[in-house]
Amino acid sequence: MDGEHAGRFDGRVALVTGAGSGIGAAVAGRLAGQGAEVFTVDVDGPAAQAVAKKLPRAQPLTVDVAEPAQVDRAFAEVSRRHGRLDIVVHAAGVDDVTAKEWIAEALVAGRPPEVTGRLGDDxxxxxxxxxxxxxFHVLRAALRAMVPHRSGAVVTVGSSSAFDTLAGYPHYAASKAGVHALSQSVAKEAIAFGVRVNTVAPGPTETGMAARTPAALRHGFAGPRVRPYATPEEIADIAVFLASDESANLVGAVLLANGGRFTV
Incomplete structure (x- = not known):
């Protein structure tokens, strides 16, 4: 894929969150392979550094996206070094291994999952x-960096689970549904200033989250009528398309990438 689009992002500056592994690492690789200067951002600093070392034009930054001051400092650092920011792909996210285990235990036992009543505030x-x-922190920082230049592309990573919600996984479904609505609202605001915001909503993908998914749940997501779990690179190709000039007329889109498991 990189050879086919070599030079597509020549001279552009990109920041990718969650770049230490999975979809984020694959996106960083695609962007760097197509000419971009990439900042690999992750809460796991050594992981961000390891990915950056493998790429031709990349620099790591350690950031917890849940902390607004850290996000703001990272974007300020990019602007200080380059004077602009052209692309942001926000792939950072977390799952809940304990809730997944509760759901899997219920499946194996042949009973409905009971999670919401057991789910603590933390x-x-x-x-x-x-x-x-x-x-929100990443979108806000991206607009602050891009709006003065009247250009830029932002891609957020949502989830198919926002549409086909999994019983017993309310917090994850709610968070990703919020990502979709937040991104679409910001997209309608930002386009007036030349900044495009779009979302890719992956289904089951072979990432660290998938590796932590109990076998009973993984089996439920598979089947002969659908494509196998996506690779991070397959999802990255969609995110990179949304960041490219080829998707110039896409604004506020949520691209469902779930291998045929359902449609909306």
């Missing part, structure tokens, strides 16, 4: 802080 807030609050 578990709810952790998912919302990273997935939804973090998206």
């Amino acid at each position: 578990g709810w807030r952790r998912v919302m802080r990273v997935n939804l609050d973090g998206t």
